Amino acid sequence: MISRRQFLIAVGAASMAALGGRFSAMAQRRQRYVSIMGATSCIPFVKAYLPQWEHDHPGMTVAVTGGGSYAGLRALGLGQADIAMADLAPPPGFLVVPVQRYPLGRLPIVLVAGPQVGIRGLSWNQARAVFAGDIVNWRELGGANLPVIAVSRPESSGARDVMQHRILGARPFSPHCIIQLSNGAVMRTVVETPGAIGYVEATAPLREITVLTLQGNVFDPTRWQQWPLYAEPALYLRAQAPKEVKDLAAFLQSRPGRRQFGFYAASEQGFVYAR
Template sequence: MALLVLATLFTGCVGNGGETTPSTTAAPTVQSISVTGSTTVLPIAQKAAESYMDANAYADIQVSGGGSGAGVQAVGEGTADIGMASRDLKAAEKEKYPDLVQYVVARDGIAVIVNPAVAVNSLTTEQIKAIYTGETKNWKELGGSDMTIVVIGRDSSSGTREFFSEKVMEKADYVSTQLEKNSNGAVKQTVAQTPGAIGYVGLGYLDATVKALKIDADGTLVEPSIETVTSGDYPIARTLNMFTKGEASGLSKDYLDYILSPAGQKIVEEEGFVSA
């Protein structure tokens, strides 16, 4: 019996070459959330998701567009964890989804853009409205060359369109010949490729392929820029938002906290928008 006990003790001491078997730590469980909605907010959400996932291997953040209306509906009905919108909630949305919580992640100016061949450099909001209602049809009426104005806008699910409708159009009807596009990128591309075209996009979509018009505000020409939105001088400015159903928790909260952190707000500025 004594020999059996000694043999057992001896085996325990040398069974691993004298080393203790290291304990294994389970890999962290992957956490997933979905973010959908506004194509204006989309580049901020995507870059922030990529940066967050690089630092947190357990996180899986799926980001997609579809428009502000689709984003609000998705988070309100529970098919997405976070909804993106480039406008505030409509009264009907507040009534239908009373528990949505708003997070302002950035600020933005809506830039009115034209094809680079258009000779006009500035317009008043009244002149822009006249173009989009169809009252003004040719650039020569605005001091430009004899060229038909091609009106480019956004589809009905767009938060950018909703804000433009309230701020510039004052709820007036759009001209029936307006070409409706489903994203900022599509508007920019169409304006860049179409002689005489005019459109509107978020600040983050401006580049050399289009010309951004200055807004004539009571005789003062104000260009769309981070500086003029920050100062409050640019007249067509808004907030960019994310919504959750109830207060954010878990990965959704961590992701939103990251976007609102200095690192996240740096991404906002790198994407051409104004920090919240």
């Protein structure tokens, strides 16, 4: 016969083993789940190829959410996402852990307006004046007698970051800008609002709208190298990420169909981002 003490020890050991097994199973399930978050411009491309990767990795589940480039990078730094989609480089000091970057190429950003504004293009200086709020009526540029309604993205957007640095420089956006969260919302606002102008990644369907020339440059997807305004989207992950996460990032970077989603000429290999 066993003593009461031996019985309790045996029961306790069995309970601990069962609990340990549950924790082990939970850890395995966590390792089989990948979270991707960030720039909405990257979501259609990523989602298009996930079924193939998941098919080749039975049991793996990938969840994709937007929120913007900064939100994705912040979640990566806090350990709340495995991969961040971002079309801007992390500012110095923004990330406190070493990360690896997998470039996806260049993503052209175009200026769009409704046909009723009466102009076909802007110079760099005119674009700066429009989005800074210095020009308030299109007739100041030889266009229609309509108020200029500037439509912008939130500060978490990589497209806005490009506009800030390449177009506005040290000037802030006009405080009267209408803020929209996505390419689609910008397009709808521009189409439906007389006098509106905005900017979108060229992945957006450019229908029922005027794509403005910029400094005499015409956006042509077949001659994308000549377009001067673009973001550089990439996938970011922790340098010590699990093998499955690195495999997924490398898989997405290597897809030959990136161009149909607006990403051009990604030729770099992943590299460690230096803080």
